[in-house]
Amino acid sequence: MFNKITIIGCGLIGSSLLRVISKKKLAKEINVFDKSKEVSSFIKKNLSANVFNDISESVKNSDLVIISTPLGSYKEVLLSIKSSLKKNVILTDTGSVKKEVNKIISNLNLQDIFWIASHPIAGTEFSGPEAGFAELFDNRWCILSTENEKGTKEIERLKSFWVAIGSKVKIMNFEDHDNVLSLTSHLPHAIAYSIVRTVMNNDDKFKDEVIQYSASGLRDFTRIAASDPIMWRDIFIDNSENILKVLNSFSENLEEIKKAIQSKSAEKLSNIFSSTRKLRKEIIKAGQETDKPNFGRK
């Protein structure tokens, strides 16, 4: 599919891409760069790729370059590779926020480069290359964003790449992407972090009990609150405006529930609690969630 693919940043997402590209033979050669020596030596030992110590060398002659590092390092990465990129290369990423990144790239005035952002909606609460696996993208959505929304040859090529990997592809502009993801992803993460902190900051008297009885609800939230802190720090900085907006409307909704509790209003409470069942059914119907009780966990 490609002669040479370069993956920059080889954590959970990058290493999963490496595994699936290699498994499905989507490139003749795969180059990899990661600034961590530990990650590089893990890849050398366990996976099959050309591992580079020099980031600019790693992108030379590549037809597809995928940036899979935390958002905060994009600028540095781009400055290091820009003069080594092949003419007409497809440059993409796997980041969770798009508008800020697109600004950075526009300001770099790259010539003869096809910049098409990718966001595979896939991941786990684990991080690092040992957590990756080839099936991570199976049946998941991948959102592509580009300034030029018309179906150029390169967009079609990148689309086919994600489809070959197992994903379903949707094209969305940068602003809409950041808006939607602030609801589906960034809001839940902010809330999960807050809830786990609330519980952890509580009276030490019940520390053991909180852990023992976490199956009554809390444990669900700890999964998301265990996600990679650096990745999430950068998401919150890059998408701050949208996130603050949804957090404010969340707080309003919470105040409504608080009032209903305070007034012990049975009717209001059951209306609130009935209104929320529908969404899960729709998510299950859309193939984005298991229909097994308790996520099917044992």
Place this chain on the structure above:
Amino acid sequence: MFNKITIIGCGLIGSSLLRVISKKKLAKEINVFDKSKEVSSFIKKNLSANVFNDISESVKNSDLVIISTPLGSYKEVLLSIKSSLKKNVILTDTGSVKKEVNKIISNLNLQDIFWIASHPIAGTEFSGPEAGFAELFDNRWCILSTENEKGTKEIERLKSFWVAIGSKVKIMNFEDHDNVLSLTSHLPHAIAYSIVRTVMNNDDKFKDEVIQYSASGLRDFTRIAASDPIMWRDIFIDNSENILKVLNSFSENLEEIKKAIQSKSAEKLSNIFSSTRKLRKEIIKAGQETDKPNFGRK
């Protein structure tokens, strides 16, 4: 183990109890009452028990009576059964809040009754007898509460019952129970309902996208927000004081995160996001959660 057990209310929890008592032969006879005709006919058709139309008849001669209805109906249930209870019966329940219920029972001045509250920390997002299964309580905690914390014969008997069912038992006073559960269970539920409402109330423009990309975080919260509305209405009314307290400290924590986002403070954000990873590890270590990525769901 018991000659006769009566289960009042045969939804997810009650029907799971019926299944496991029957499977493990923990009673010679099992009586069941549910005010819903549909539930009663489901039990008659699919499970093995004496199904009663008259609640007071259902408890006659029983050695163990288990109330498994929503908290709001306890008073009515207790008034209907109190004069038919056998002398020295063990009366228990499966409710998620204890202090208010204990007040009701104290006010009834029941004679020759051993009232020992039970709270099995087990459940799923589904409700109704068709959702029940015999393994629901396996390796889960069950909290017993009683005014008399000394190990009477009856407490030991009830404890052995839950252990036989597959649970681990802890004794805790009514107040501590309601306090701990407001953190581990009621707070997460209030938050899950708020988050799902926030997303559902949002601009209809992105309705499909929100469902499609829910795997980026949101879907985890929809599970809890799909729980039984009547059950949860009653929990929020019965434990309002504790719940409002933890919701307020949650809001304070959220404000801190909002400030860190507003000031784009990388250090503060990564400190917050790093601090929350530990809790999940402890929960997994305590055997209360799977260590598989994404709850092991496919």
